[in-house]
Amino acid sequence: MKKRDLFVLALLCGSLSYAACDLFFWSGDIQHGKILTKEIQQIAEESDSETKEASLKGINEDYVCWMQIKDLSLSLPVVQGRDDGYYLDHAFDRSENGQGTLFFSAADQPHDPVRIIYGHHVYYDPAAMFSPLLQLKEQQEPVMFSLQYEEYEEQYQICYLFALAKNSAEFVLQKHAFSSADDFRQWIRYAEENTVIRSREGTENDSYVILQTCGRKKDEFLIAIGIRADMYKAIA
Numbered sequence: 316m317k318k319r320d321l322f323v324l325a326l327l328c329g330s331l332s333y334a335a336c337d338l339f340f341w342s343g344d345i346q347h348g349k350i351l352t353k354e355i356q357q358i359a360e361e362s363d364s365e366t367k368e369a370s371l372k373g374i375n376e377d378y379v380c381w382m383q384i385k386d387l388s389l390s391l392p393v394v395q396g397r398d399d400g401y402y403l404d405h406a407f408d409r410s411e412n413g414q415g416t417l418f419f420s421a422a423d424q425p426h427d428p429v430r431i432i433y434g435h436h437v438y439y440d441p442a443a444m445f446s447p448l449l450q451l452k453e454q455q456e457p458v459m460f461s462l463q464y465e466e467y468e469e470q471y472q473i474c475y476l477f478a479l480a481k482n483s484a485e486f487v488l489q490k491h492a493f494s495s496a497d498d499f500r501q502w503i504r505y506a507e508e509n510t511v512i513r514s515r516e517g518t519e520n521d522s523y524v525i526l527q528t529c530g531r532k533k534d535e536f537l538i539a540i541g542i543r544a545d546m547y548k549a550i551a
Contacts, residue, residue, distance in 0.1 A: 348414045348443060351406055356390055368465040375407055379419060382432070384460040387447035393432055393462070395419040403435075414443055420489055429490040429523045436529040436537070445528035448539055451476050457514050460541055462524070471524055471541030474517060477509040478535045486538070488527060493519045506540055517542050 358370050359381055371378040377394040384390075396402050398421050406412035415435050423430040434445030441447065451458060451473065462469045479486055486505040493499040499519035507516070517523065522543040530537040 344413045347410065348406060348412055351408055355392060355407060364465050375409060381463040382417060382460060383463065384458065386454060386458045387450055389447045391417050393417045393419060395421060397421055417444065422489060427491045428493060431488055431525040431527055434528050445526065448526060448528055448537055449531065451539060452511055469543060470545035472515060472544050473539050474514040474542045475506040475510040475540040476512045477506060477538055478530050479538050481534050481536065488525060515542060
């Protein structure tokens with residue numbers, strides 16, 4: 316794994332570990348995060364795709380798409396900044412907030428075969444940010460998630476779920492593309508050998524979105540990999 320990957324992941328979990336020990340310091344973040352989330356969810360629910368896009372871009376020009384995992388009651392905006400550090404501790408309205416915001420890696424391009432979305436596991440709020448991902452292991456049926464853009468929607472099925480040690484070099488998060496079938500097999504091997512759910516198997520011709528957050532243990536991360544099921548579903 317690249318040093319940059321490790322730096323981002325260490326920040327992602329390290330900042331939350333510190334916060335878990337000092338909840339008083341985070342009390343303002345909690346309240347602001349809940350109010351802001353409710354406000355932007357209301358915008359998303361009450362607007363058509365064009366109005367939603369304009370409204371959310373008006374709040375934050377880094378807005379990319381809306382993410383929804385119905386089975387986990389997760390419905391949040393996803394942004395993409397100029398670096399992979401800013402949205403670790405900034406809310407969607409760019410205010411400082413330890414819960415952060417869901418964000419694509421700054422290096423990702425829209426049509427990369429592999430992209431990654433980071434989000435905090437907020438220990439004191441099982442409904443905030445990527446905390447609901449910890450419920451995936453208990454789901455009985457395959458879990459889908461959608462990325463909703465202004466004119467189309469991408470559908471993904473979560474097919475791999477596994478823990479990854481902080482300092483592990485066995486799985487490359489920021490892969491972006493595959494140079495060959497062997498390159499793909501090397502990339503996916505760790506996921507196949509360690510997944511705790513069994514679903515559709517991926518191929519080098521599929522497109523993937525990795526969802527990354529902190530695991531239940533201090534020294535690990537939780538990785539969920541979605542395989543695109545429907546690339547372009549037009550939004551009326």
